[in-house]
Every structure is written in C-alpha cells, then in structure tokens.
Amino acid sequence: MHLTAFFVFAFLFIQDCLAKPLARVVPLQDGMPDPSPSQLLEIEQRAHGTLSNMLPPANISKAGITNLQLIAFNELFEVAFFKQLLANITNEVEGFFLSEDDDRDFIVDSLSTILAQEEIHALTANNALKHVMTAQVLPCNYSFPVTSITNAIDFASTFTSVMLGTLQDITEISARNGDSALTRVVAAIIGNQGEQQGWYRVFMGKVPSETPMLTTSAREFGFSYVEQFVLPGSCPNASSIPLRAFLPLTIVEFPGPMTQDIVVTWELPDMDTARKLRYAKGKDGQFWLVYINQLNLPIVERLRFIGFDGTTVLAKARFPYEEHLLNGLTIAAVTNSSGPFANANAVAASTLYGPGVIIVN
Template identity: 40%
Template sequence: MRYIRQLLGPALGYLAFALPGKAAPVNHSAPASPPSVSIQFPVGANGPNAPVVFPLSNGFPNIVKGTPAFQQLTVQAHGSVSNAPPPPSFAADDLRSFKVIQIQETFEVYYFTQLLLNITNNVPGFEINDLSLKQDIIEKLTVIQGQEQWHALNAGGVLQHFNVSQIQPCIFKSPATDLTSAIDIAANFTAVVISSLQDVAVRLGQNGDSGVIRGVVSVVGQEGEQQGIYRTLGSDLVPSELPFLTQSTREFAYSSLQQNFIVPGTCPNDNTIDVPIFGTLNVLTTNIQAIDQVLTFSIQRDSTEGLGLVYLNQQNLPIVEAITNASTKNGVTTFSANFPFSQNSMNGLTIAAVVNSTGPFMNANDVANKTLFGPGLIYPN
C-alpha cells in the first residue's frame, strides 16, 4: 500500500464498489474532480456511468471470430486467442475444469471493467490527480481487461466446440473500497487463480488431454506477470512472492469465487459446473504478519469435534494443525489454530481448510477431498 499511496497521494478515500443494480455513490459536497480521461475500453451494456452488467458494449461474452469486435479485442489485448485446432476429444472432467475457468475469468473481466470505470469517472477513493499517471494506469489496465476477455472466451470456446453449454455471467460484487484495496484484492485472487491452474494442468495430463496443457501454462505465466505488478503497487511487496507458488485446486478457487465475489442466486447456469462449493471458513485474525502466531477462525457449525485445520503453502506437504479454544454461539463456532510460520517459511499465499481427517495429506487434492470449510486465504507478505 505504501508505494501506491506515494504515487496517488491522499485521494485514496472511501468508496464501496458499485454492485450491479446500484449506482456508485456520489458526494455532492465534494470539490470538483479533475477531468475524466476518455474511455477506450468495453464498458457495461448500460454505459460508462452504470454498474457493470453483461454483455459488455463490445458484445462480450458473445464475440464471434472474424467480426469487428474480434479484431478490436485483438488490438486491445495485444494478441488473440490461439488459432490452433482443438483436440479431437476432451475428458468430461477437463470440461468441468474449463467451466470453472470460464466463470473465474468472466469475473475478472467484470472486476477490471468496474475498476477502470471507477478510475476513469473519478469515483471517490479512485481519483488519480496526476492526469499523466492516470492515463498510463488506464492504458495498462485496458490491455489486461482485454486479455481477461480472451481467457474467458478461450475456455468458453472449448466448451462450445464439444457441445457443452458455456457458463453464463453472474452478477458479481467486490469488497474493494478504494484503489489501494482494489489492487490488493486483484493480487490476492490472481494468486488463487495461478494456484488452481496447477490442478487443471495436472488433471489434463492424467486424463489424456496433455495437448492443452501448453495453453493453460501460458495463462499461468500471464497471470503471474499481472500478480507481480499488483503486489508491487498495492503493498510494496517483492513482485515474485515464492520460489514455488502455493498449490491449490479448482474446488478451492471455485468456492472462493462463490463465497466472495458472486451475488447468491444470480448465476443462470452455474448448477451445471458440478464442482463442490465448501462452507465458508472465515479468517478472523487481521493484519497477519510473517511470524509464528495463533490465528482465529470461524465456521457455520455447532462443533469442531473430529475436525482439523490444514494449511497449504508452496509445494510442500500440507501442514495439519489441531483446532483449539472452540466456542459455539448461535450456530457459529469460533476456534484457534497455530500458524507455524518460521518452521515452514510460510511466505506468500497460504490456503487454510477445515477437514474431517487427521491426514496425512500428500497434496492439495488430498486436502480438498476431505475439506468441509474453506478456503481461508492468508497473505502474511
């Protein structure tokens, strides 16, 4: 946060991201904002001053190859979707993975569209008074917004090729209140995406669809390029957080998306995804530092009997910790668990999960198979 505050000054005030169906709040008593920068990116169907809804003004997610919208997106994103032919067949399990990818990437399109609109329209908390800096940030985020469209369209194209219904956009939301928090949130969900795509690549290999792994890994690298700049801008962190990024699974990524960024009941056909959505694991400890400590969590359950807590960090074996100090009130159980930072060098993203097993666990998939609540996302640095 320190770095972006130095760049943007004291203008990083309060704003709740405008949710679909609500206009962004306007402070009529505030001083006049600096002039807006011209909008050169696809916005929501209802225009640049409305919350983001789909389809976007360029037709996304319904962009057809060879159309002007296709060509314009290629220019915006600095490249296009691959024109290589699809594989002759595709495992049902991998089609399931591509459904998760499509809904995740469609959310990211929403997120960066809303962020660009907030910056461009000088929404309180997102003002950038240096117009040269503002234009530079908008131009870079515009490229990213286009690239996220291609990520979603690529996944949707695979589904369509094999006559599987594409996942339609939901109504999305964000907890970001200003530019600093928006950048930090982008860094965090990008880390989760990178981790879960490892699982997708492994499944592709196991299911005999190895020909698609190259494309998935190219997206992992692209998302890593994004996360590095978000970590640097948002919290002034080292851009590359770990030597080997934390492992995860598509189940954890999809659960996190549903728990944090989707308005419940607004997805037209997410019932076809057929991937578990775990119960929510709330990480109650705030401002977690890179030290040994005891963390506090909560779950919607009357007891923690027979349960344990597992941490995923880097490519190491999952860490099992005992649940202690459990206390239940009104169906919510609060509990504690050790966070053994020093012994395990738990830098970067750590994923916590409440499981119904004592282990041992060999990898993230073993943990997901026994998970009842999760993921709890922890970023000490």
C-alpha cells in the same frame, strides 16, 4: 460468551458494517461472452494479441471439460471485476480517484490491457467448450469487497494467487486424463497471469515475485473462492460445473511473518448442527485447520473452539510461520480429518469449510 469471543464478534460486526461491495455487475462489455467480429477485433487490439486461431482438440475428457468450465467461470469473474474497477476509476468514484501524479494514464492503460486479456482467456475456454458441443459458461452477477484502488489491486493480487494455484491442478488433471493438447493453452494463461501478478505486487510496494514455487491448490478451492463473490441465484448455468463449493471460512485477523495463533470463523448450516457442536466444544481436535503453502506437504494444526453465537463458530489454531517459512499464499481449510495429507486434493476431499486465504510477505 468467552471474553475473547466477545471482542472477535464485535470486530466482525464492525468489519461487516464498514465493508461495502464495489459493485453488482451486469452486463459485461464488448458483447461478452459472445462478441461480434468487430468487438473481438477491439478486444484483441486492447489485449495486444489475438484469440488463438488454432482449433481446440476434437475430443476432450470429462475432467477436461470441467477444467475448461472452471477456467471460464473464473475468467468471467475477473472480466467483471476489472470492468467495474476501470469504471470506478474513470468516473472518479470516491476511493478510486487517481491524479496525474499517480501516473493515472499508465494505470488505466495497464488495467484496460489486463481486462482485454482476461476476455481473451474467457473466450478461449468457452470456445473450446463449444467446439466439443458443451454449453459455454455464462457470467453471473458479483459483489466485490473493495472500497479503494489500493485494496482493489490487493484483491486482484489475491484472486490471481488463488487462480495460479488452481491452474497447477488443472494442468495436472489435463495431462492425467489425456488432454495434453490443452496444457499448452493453460501454461500460456499461467504465464500471462504471472506477469499481471508481478505488476500488482510492485504497485503495492512488494518485490515482483512471491515465492520460488507458487502455492498449489485444488479445483474445488478455486471454485469455492470465486463462489464467495457471486450473488446468489445470479448464475445462469454455473451449477452445471460438477465441482463442490465449500461453505466459506473467514480469517478474522491476518497473521504477520511470525508464528502465532490465528482466529477463524465459519457459519454452520443450521441450529441443530450448532447445538451439537456447542455441546461438543470441549472436545477440541474434532476439527483441524490445514494449511497449503508453496509445493510442500499440507500442514495440520488442531483447532480450539473459543466461541459460539447462534450458528457462528469461532476457533483458533497455530500458524507455524517460522517452522515452514509460510510466505506468499497460504490456503487454509477446516477439515474433519487430521490427515496426513499427501497434497491439496487430499485436503479438499476432507474439507468442510474453506478456503481461507492468507498472504504473508
């Protein structure tokens, strides 16, 4: 094994040993996803607002139904996360203790409000599905890779960035497929998520707003990102969502605000594929790392293989920060094509592994 690869594999092993999941969560609180009238009233009071009493459109396109399923799938994931985060804080689990000097009451009140607002979002999407005689999306069990309040908020900021990009794609698909009546609902959710994101960023000592144009995404990337934190076999009906889930891509070491090489890793599906790729490892350029950042054309960089260990692949590629001012969220994907790519959807169509999520500020 190449010396660089050895040290990277050692790094990954240590990280795996140290990273313990926050929780495996079931069931949700407040009767979710089917709260009683009294439970809904309590949710609304904590959310500082109500579930809309306007009827969803009578007809929703097939693409629009997929959009609603994805929103519900993501929002239930967020509900589970904030439920467990609040439980860890209130129970003073190690790593989640907040003193009065930390403004504990304000933080708990803020997270309680965010939790209830995510419940409203999930109910909004599921109610629209039920309105057009489609089964609502049910919650899964999840494992969250956080061990403290600080990296929990960082994780919340990351998945919110990914969702904000995904909601851009959902809005465009809704408009393109005759579901313009749903775009107002999606825009309202985007605004709320943006407000939450500003608070997470301030909590972490960052300026509230990330970039002038938030990074866009594709539905498949949003779906695949949440899938990484779902416990296998725990979803009652998420398989009914007709979106492709990519095999995961891991960024080994995150870049700073500079142009540099970054190392990525992924797991091949079987040993036969691994042997074929190992045999061809001298032919760099069969795979590419594509970056999606802000509302710019995707950036394509050649991947160079640096190591194999069984079915685990290590490769590196240039992260061209300075040429493109790659601030905020960057979505990375391993593709089997060098493009050029017109947009995030074109990248998704050629993606093998992803998304790798990079945030530079």
